[in-house]
Amino acid sequence: MAIVVDDHLLLDLLTDDPDEWLRAETDHSAVYTTAAWYYRLANASHRGSGGGALSRKLALRPEGFQRERIDNLSNRIGFVGPRLLVPVMASLPTRRRPNVLAAEALAVALVTGSSLVVSTDGALLREGARDLDIDYRVLAS
Amino acid sequence: MANRLRMSPELSEAVERARKGAREAGELLDPPTEPFRSHLSPEVQAVLREWRDSGDFDRALAEVIADDPDLATE
Numbered sequence: 103m104a105i106v107v108d109d110h111l112l113l114d115l116l117t118d119d120p121d122e123w124l125r126a127e128t129d130h131s132a133v134y135t136t137a138a139w140y141y142r143l144a145n146a147s148h149r150g151s152g153g154g155a156l157s158r159k160l161a162l163r164p165e166g167f168q169r170e171r172i173d174n175l176s177n178r179i180g181f182v183g184p185r186l187l188v189p190v191m192a193s194l195p196t197r198r199r200p201n202v203l204a205a206e207a208l209a210v211a212l213v214t215g216s217s218l219v220v221s222t223d224g225a226l227l228r229e230g231a232r233d234l235d236i237d238y239r240v241l242a243s
Numbered sequence: 244m245a246n247r248l249r250m251s252p253e254l255s256e257a258v259e260r261a262r263k264g265a266r267e268a269g270e271l272l273d274p275p276t277e278p279f280r281s282h283l284s285p286e287v288q289a290v291l292r293e294w295r296d297s298g299d300f301d302r303a304l305a306e307v308i309a310d311d312p313d314l315a316t317e
Binding site for chain 2 (some may be wrong): 103104108109113114115116117118119120125128129130131132133134138141142143145146147149156160172176178180181182183185186187189190192193194195201202203209212213214220222224225226227234
């Protein structure tokens with residue numbers, strides 16, 4: 103059993119604050135995410151106007167906390183590298199052409215035999231998962 | 244099933260090649276033997292929760308996506 107989670111659910115896991123279903127699932131399922139979702143989360147952590155940037159909030163903390171960053175992800179979160187993934191992404195026979203984010207998520211799910219678990223329903227990913235017979239679940243984050 | 248597309252031979256081959264490569268590279272995870280726990284300290288987790296719950300994460304994410312449609316969910 104394995105799941106691929108999006109950036110919101112990854113953040114829920116990093117804060118030890120997943121919903122009941124996700125907490126139970128991660129007890130027995132390997133957890134993967136994608137480079138695109140990880141990039142969105144890491145990039146967002148460096149953005150934000152005013153006092154909104156996470157990096158600025160952490161910078162106000164003692165030095166030890168600053169080294170604990172989203173950018174340094176736990177080995178419990180799996181990744182599959184682009185050298186292996188891109189040929190799969192390029193071969194996806196979906197009815198609608200997926201963007202990079204959707205293609206990578208579908209490819210990771212196929213290669214790892216995972217379910218896709220997301221916080222936001224999107225037609226590209228939902229329809230691509232249906233086309234490829236990948237289990238697709240939407241959780242409120 | 245009628246509403247699903249068949250995996251093409253090209254895709255099946257790419258998936259198998261990727262799976263083999265990922266296994267050899269140690270990128271395929273074994274099922275966990277213990278519950279998932281964040282590697283971050285409680286203090287940093289609290290900062291992250293505040294960032295998420297305040298809406299700052301969603302606002303920053305909207306900026307990221309606006310800059311690059313290939314990172315959009317839709």
